[in-house]
Amino acid sequence: xxxxxxxxxxxxxxxxxxxxxxxRATAVIFAREGARIVCGDINVTGGEETVRRVSAxxxxxxxxxxxVTKRDDVRRFIHIxxxxxxxxxxxxxxxxxxxxxxxxLEIDDALWDLSFDxxxxxxxxxxxxxxxxxxxxxxxxxxxxxxMAHKRGGPGTSVHYASAKGAVVTxxxxxxxxxxxRGIRCLSxxxxxxxxxxxxxxxxxxxxxxxxxxxxxxxxxxxxDEIAELVLFMCSDACQFMTADTVYVSGGGGYR
Numbered sequence: 610x611x612x613x614x615x616x617x618x619x620x621x622x623x624x625x626x627x628x629x630x631x632x633r634a635t636a637v638i639f640a641r642e643g644a645r646i647v648c649g650d651i652n653v654t655g656g657e658e659t660v661r662r663v664s665a666x667x668x669x670x671x672x673x674x675x676x677v678t679k680r681d682d683v684r685r686f687i688h689i690x691x692x693x694x695x696x697x698x699x700x701x702x703x704x705x706x707x708x709x710x711x712x713x714l715e716i717d718d719a720l721w722d723l724s725f726d727x728x729x730x731x732x733x734x735x736x737x738x739x740x741x742x743x744x745x746x747x748x749x750x751x752x753x754x755x756x757m758a759h760k761r762g763g764p765g766t767s768v769h770y771a772s773a774k775g776a777v778v779t780x781x782x783x784x785x786x787x788x789x790x791r792g793i794r795c796l797s798x799x800x801x802x803x804x805x806x807x808x809x810x811x812x813x814x815x816x817x818x819x820x821x822x823x824x825x826x827x828x829x830x831x832x833x834d835e836i837a838e839l840v841l842f843m844c845s846d847a848c849q850f851m852t853a854d855t856v857y858v859s860g861g862g863g864y865r
Contacts, residue, residue, distance in 0.1 A: 610841070610842065610845065610847065611642075611841075611845035611846050611847055612845070612846050612847045613846050615643060616642075616845055616846055617639060617642035617643050617644040617841075617844075617845075618642070618643030618644070619643065619644075619645070620643075620644050620645070620698040620699070621644060621645045621646070621647060621690065621694040621695075621696060621697045621698055621699070622635070622636075622639050622644050622645075622646055622647070622697070622698065622699040622700070622701060622844070623646075623647040623649065623686065623687060623690050623697050623699070623700050623701070623735075623739065624636055624646060624647065624648055624649065624700075624701045624703055625649045625650070625675060625677050625683075625686070625701070625702050625703055625704040625731065625735055626649075626650055626677075626702075626703035626704030626705065626754075627646070627648035627649055627650050627655075627656055627659050627672070627703070628648070628650030628651075628652040628653075628654075628655025628656040628658070628659055629650075629652065629655045629659075629805060629806050630703070630803070630805030630806060630833050631703050631754060631800075631803065631805065631833050631836045631837060631840075632648075632650070632659075632701065632703035632704070633655070633658075633659045633662070633833070634832075634833035634834040634836070634837035635701055635703065635836075635837040635840050635841075636648055636659050636662070636663055636668075636670060637659075637662050637663060637666055637668075637834075637837075638834065638837045638838060638840075638841055639668070639699075639841065640663040640666045640667065640668025640669075640670065641666055641667075641668070642841065643668075644668070644699075645668070645669045645670065645694050646659075646660075646663055646668060646669070646670035646671075647670070647671055647673065647686070647689070647690030647693070647694065647697065648660060648663075648670055648671065648672045648673070649672075649673050649674075649675030649677070649683075649686040649704075650672070650674070650675060650704070651674065651675065651676045651677075651704075653672075653674050656672040656673075656674065657672055659672065660672045671689070671690070671693055673685065673686045673689050673690070675704075677702075677704045677727065677730070677731030677732075677734060677735065678723075678726040678727055678730055678731055680734045680738075683731070683734040683735055683738050684734075684738050686738075687735075687738045687739055687742065691742060696742070696746055697739065697742060697743075697749070698746070698749055698750070698844075699749065699750050699751075699752070699844045700735060700736070700739045700743075700749070700750075700751045700752070701751075701752045701753075701754070701840055702731065702732040702735045702736070702751070702752070702753045702754060702777075703754045704727065704731050705727055705728040705731065705732075705754060705773075705774075705777075706727060706728070706770075707724070707767050707769075707770035708720060708723060708724055708727070708769075708770070710766040710767060711766065711767070711769065712765055712766070713764070713765075713768045716768065716769050720769055721769050724769040724770055724772075724773045725772075725773050725776070727773075728770070728773035728774060728776075728777060729773050729776045729777060729780070732753050732777050732780065733780065735751075736751055736753075736780075736784055736795070739751065740784075740788065740793065743792075743793055744788075744791060744792075744793070747792050748791070748792025748793060748794075749792070749793055749794075750793075750794045750795075750796075750843070750844045751781075751784070751793070751794070751795040751796070752795075752796055752797070752798065752840050752843055752844065753777050753780075753781050753795070753796070753797040753798075754777075754797070754798055754800075754836075755774045755775075755777045755778045755781070755797040755798060755799040755855055756770070756771070756774040756799055756800065757799050757800060757801045757857060757858075757859055757862070758770055758771035758774055759771050759772075759774040759775035759777075759778055759799065760799070760857075774799070777797060778797050778799065778855045781795050781796065781797040781853070781855065782853050785852040785853035786853055789852055789853070793852075794848075794849070794851065794852040795852060795853065796843050796851060796852060796853070796854055796855070796856065797854075797855040797856070798836060798839060798840070798843075798855065798856050798858060799855045799856065799857050799858070800831055800836055800857075800858045800859070801821070801825060801830070801831065801858065801859040801860060801862050802821045802822070802825070802830035802831065803830060803831045803832070803833055803836060804830050804831065804832055804833060805833050824862050825859065825860040825861065825862045826860060826861035826862065827860035827861055829860065830860070831858060831860065835858070836858060839856065839858065843856070
């Protein structure tokens with residue numbers, strides 16, 4: 610929560626991957642606090658549903674169909690958001706995913722390349738397109754969704770995904786340090802398993818899901834809105850000395 614009452618009122622956040630999961634939960638929570646939302650997602654139906662939920666919460670949002678693997682799409686997403694709301698104060702790069710589970714020797718070029726296009730390039734494009742605008746404004750906050758997988762390596766199922774999220778953590782660190790003296794804060798969040806469409810979309814088996822659950826001392830996985838509330842705090846004026854770090858949200862699961 611912010612130190613200043615109504616801190617988020619009238620401010621704007623742009624969210625990629627806003628059509629579901631952490632992105633959607635963040636949109637609704639920022640709307641609750643009075644922020645305006647620029648929603649981007651490749652899933653038009655999901656993005657439009659997020660706008661409806663924001664409106665039901667009393668907020669204001671627009672949806673722009675966005676494929677984050679295409680720089681022109683990301684540039685358009687930021688441009689339209691700026692035109693509509695005048696300025697964008699926060700960026701959440703939430704679009705990403707493991708695509709499918711695969712043993713290391715079965716990862717082919719297509720899966721490797723698409724994993725990095727979606728998770729790394731998508732985040733890279735978002736930051737490169739947003740940073741000049743934030744610099745013109747005198748500051749801003751960028752939050753990137755990484756993963757606990759980058760510490761665990763993803764053996765047997767998702768080395769491609771873990772490697773891509775490791776690149777997101779490193780890129781966040783570099784951008785944060787490069788722009789720290791110009792009013793920009795850049796952070797990442799590295800969750801363990803979160804209750805979103807991610808698991809089904811990646812083809813996670815019941816056995817794999819159970820192994821992940823067994824490794825968490827709390828004996829449950831995170832809810833999307835728990836991660837979204839953390840995004841809110843990290844963007845707030847209660848968190849202004851924090852930059853460059855990744856925040857692990859694991860239910861006590863650690864790095865194993």
